[in-house]
Amino acid sequence: MRFIVLGVLYISVIIIKHLQWKNLITDDAGNIISYVNLVFFYPLGTACLVAAAFCVIFRKTAQQQIIAGTSWVMGIIFLFSCATHFWQFFSxxxxxxxxxxxxxxxxxxxxxxxxxxxxxxxxxxxxxxxxxxxxxxxxxxxxxxxxxxxxxxxxxxxxxxxxxxxxxxxxxxxxxxxxxxxxxxxxxxxxxxxxxxxxxxxxxxxxxxxxxxxxxxxxxxxxxxxxxxxxxxxxxxxx
The missing domain is CATH 3.40.1000.10 (Mog1/PsbP, alpha/beta/alpha sandwich)
Structure with a gap:
């Protein structure tokens, strides 16, 4: 169940990050690499690293605790990305x-x-x-x-x-x-x-x-x- 929650959150982050950075989808290889990094790798890497750091600090290193921590961080990234994305549409x-x-x-x-x-x-x-x-x-x-x-x-x-x-x-x-x-x-x-x-x-x-x-x-x-x-x-x- 924890993996399902984490997967849903990760897919949600990918969708909102795509909307934020779709302008990078061009013929330029550098822009494409930036798009892949910002949409797919950066959110997941950030969530894993931040969750791992907190789990080590608070000595919550069981697998399910690390997955839960990663889900929490991924959820925060999703909420922050949504706020950033929709804020752009205000005149x-x-x-x-x-x-x-x-x-x-x-x-x-x-x-x-x-x-x-x-x-x-x-x-x-x-x-x-x-x-x-x-x-x-x-x-x-x-x-x-x-x-x-x-x-x-x-x-x-x-x-x-x-x-x-x-x-x-x-x-x-x-x-x-x-x-x-x-x-x-x-x-x-x-x-x-x-x-x-x-x-x-x-x-x-x-x-x-x-x-x-x-x-x-x-x-x-x-x-x-x-x-x-x-x-x-x-x-x-x-x-």
């Missing part, structure tokens, strides 16, 4: 530093990550390595962008010969308290990787805010609607 609001707007992210799969591109610190909200959103805020005077015509001019200067007017078409959007437009284009990194880029620009009387989303082109169809929903959730912070 949350994000306020970027120095930006008077909030964004609503649909789940806790999106996590803030501090990066240091080109020597400065920037907080990016990442779903995974394939999709992320960052918020950049400045004043219109310091950026020399007071309207969308000046935005297009600055982009033309920045991209030089790589600038194509059709690729940087402005599409209207709506955020109360701001003039809003977004651009949807394909950017190529220095490494030659293609990224789907969505850039939403917000202007009020003084602020120049850009919400920039980058998606690996291979995953653009999978994440595009979710990212557009996040951008459309932008709200001004009330003073």
């Amino acid at each position: 949350w609001e994000y306020t970027a530093p120095n930006a008077p707007i909030t964004l609503t992210f649909p789940s806790n799969e999106w996590k803030t990550v501090v990066t240091t591109p080109h020597g400065y610190r920037m907080t990016v909200v990442m779903k995974n390595v394939h999709a992320g959103i960052s918020v950049m805020s400045s004043t219109q005077d310091s950026s020399n962008v007071h309207n969308f015509d000046e935005l297009l001019t600055s982009q033309q200067i920045h991209y030089k010969s790589g600038y194509q007017a059709d690729a940087f078409t402005l599409y209207p959007c709506q955020v109360d308290g701001f003039r809003c437009a977004y651009q949807d284009y394909i950017a190529t990194t220095d490494d030659g990787d293609e990224k789907r880029s969505i850039l939403m620009t917000l202007l009020d009387n003084t602020h120049f805010i850009q919400v920039a989303a980058v998606i690996d082109q291979k995953y653009a169809d999978e994440y595009y609607d979710e990212i557009m929903g996040i951008m459309q959730s932008a709200k001004a912070i009330k003073d």
Whole structure:
């Protein structure tokens, strides 16, 4: 009976761990190895080691006592894994530093990550390595962008010969308290990787805010609607 209980708990843990880590099932061998370890070996190994340690400490080393202890630990792993998994589905609001707007992210799969591109610190909200959103805020005077015509001019200067007017078409959007437009284009990194880029620009009387989303082109169809929903959730912070 103890083996049956332990087996049921182990299968339950495998199911919930699969739901947590199924994104690792890809063509990458390293990801597959990580998936097998996290779903099958890590829970069982942890339960056995923790149970064995407690059984030795409390001198409960009979076989049935070790099995019972392993079942208890496996049950705790199952409950903790369930809580962690379902916690991911709660939405949350994000306020970027120095930006008077909030964004609503649909789940806790999106996590803030501090990066240091080109020597400065920037907080990016990442779903995974394939999709992320960052918020950049400045004043219109310091950026020399007071309207969308000046935005297009600055982009033309920045991209030089790589600038194509059709690729940087402005599409209207709506955020109360701001003039809003977004651009949807394909950017190529220095490494030659293609990224789907969505850039939403917000202007009020003084602020120049850009919400920039980058998606690996291979995953653009999978994440595009979710990212557009996040951008459309932008709200001004009330003073």
